[in-house]
Amino acid sequence: MSDTRAEWMGRYEGEVARIFAEASGGLPALPASLTGLAAALLEKFNPVSSNGRGADGGTNYICFLLPLWLKEQTGCGDELCRDLAIGNVYAMLHFFLLDDAMDAAAAAGVGETRRSLALGQMFYEGFRRRYERHFPTGSSLWQRYGAYLTDWAAAVSEEGERLAEPGDPAALARKSAPVKLCAAGLLLLSGQTDRLRQTEEAVDLVLATLQLSDDWADWREDLAEDGEKRNAFLTLVRRTLPPAAEQPLDERAVNQAVYRNGCLRDLARIARDHHAALTKLPNVPRALLSFHEEIVIGLERDARGAAELEEKLALEGGLSVLLSNLAKK
Incomplete structure (x- = not known):
């Protein structure tokens, strides 16, 4: 691991593992038709999973790491930063599915697009719930x-x-x-x-x-x-x-x-x-x-x-x- 990567990722790997573990169990109740897709996406985007790739990094990393990077400067507690990171995982997947549906609408089958949009809305609900623990309406x-x-x-x-x-x-x-x-x-x-x-x-x-x-x-x-x-x-x-x-x-x-x-x-x-x-x-x-x-x-x-x-x-x-x-x- 390079020195730069150790600085922005290495020291946070344990917390990132916990964030994705809590994200996997913290969604609103999903219908059976969506549980497999949700689990697969969370696994895919998890950079510390043996099967995950962080969805190739980039914007996805900054989504769930930015609250951790700002923790010391803001003096905010672990639970708050973790909740916002989990909320950001849900928001990231919400926008990913929405963008994917817009880009692939012509090629994807109607059922696939419907499932993507439905699951995206469930991720959005998960995002709102996490944030509203600390920021009411x-x-x-x-x-x-x-x-x-x-x-x-x-x-x-x-x-x-x-x-x-x-x-x-x-x-x-x-x-x-x-x-x-x-x-x-x-x-x-x-x-x-x-x-x-x-x-x-x-x-x-x-x-x-x-x-x-x-x-x-x-x-x-x-x-x-x-x-x-x-x-x-x-x-x-x-x-x-x-x-x-x-x-x-x-x-x-x-x-x-x-x-x-x-x-x-x-x-x-x-x-x-x-x-x-x-x-x-x-x-x-x-x-x-x-x-x-x-x-x-x-x-x-x-x-x-x-x-x-x-x-x-x-x-x-x-x-x-x-x-x-x-x-x-």
Whole structure:
């Protein structure tokens, strides 16, 4: 385990195991038709389970770790932070199922979509119950939730209408805006609401970098699904083409942008700029900084690998062959 990962994950593994164990037994009573799917999802997203992957990390990790990372700074107790983390697991799965249903509505069968939406609503009920232990219906926290939910709704409803802007961290983070609710809640209960704006800015920077990393990882899938406009990495690729170029992107154009035009290097530079901005903000939890640093290092490693391969093949005269072969995959 790397030093950065040990800082943001290693020391919390025991608590994360407890959070998922309690989440598995703390849902509202489910009908028999949904129990298997619920158990499978909780197992899949559990990063400390032998069968879990944290659903490949990213935004999912920050959902249930952010309350733990903020615990010391806010002075909030173990039970409160655990309840918010469990609530965030439920909320994460609620939005995952909702997004999945929206994306797959045309391909999925009616029964599958119905089950996903029904289970998503049960996860939402679990989220509300956990949060309402500490924030009753009249709490001002629910006004913040309304604002975050509006940001999420705008992001998903407008997705694909215009090019995703890689240089706008606030816009990149909007789809994950509900993640910030636990931070707002902990600051509210600890009497530190004056820190809310800067904390939101810090979390937005991390969420934006996560989105950039996801867009790099998912560009082939997005390209195949006619999703160029929702992918910020592909926006960078598009900008390497002549201004008058209107042809759809293809894999060859993207690979050329990576290996000849340095698009991945540009993406990594944006992420590094986010980290520089993050370090200048006050009171950013060290674990959040370490989490972000690991994502940036991963992008920089990929960019460095692409540059080294380009240089090697250019010297050997094989770059054109590489681009041709990649385009055929």
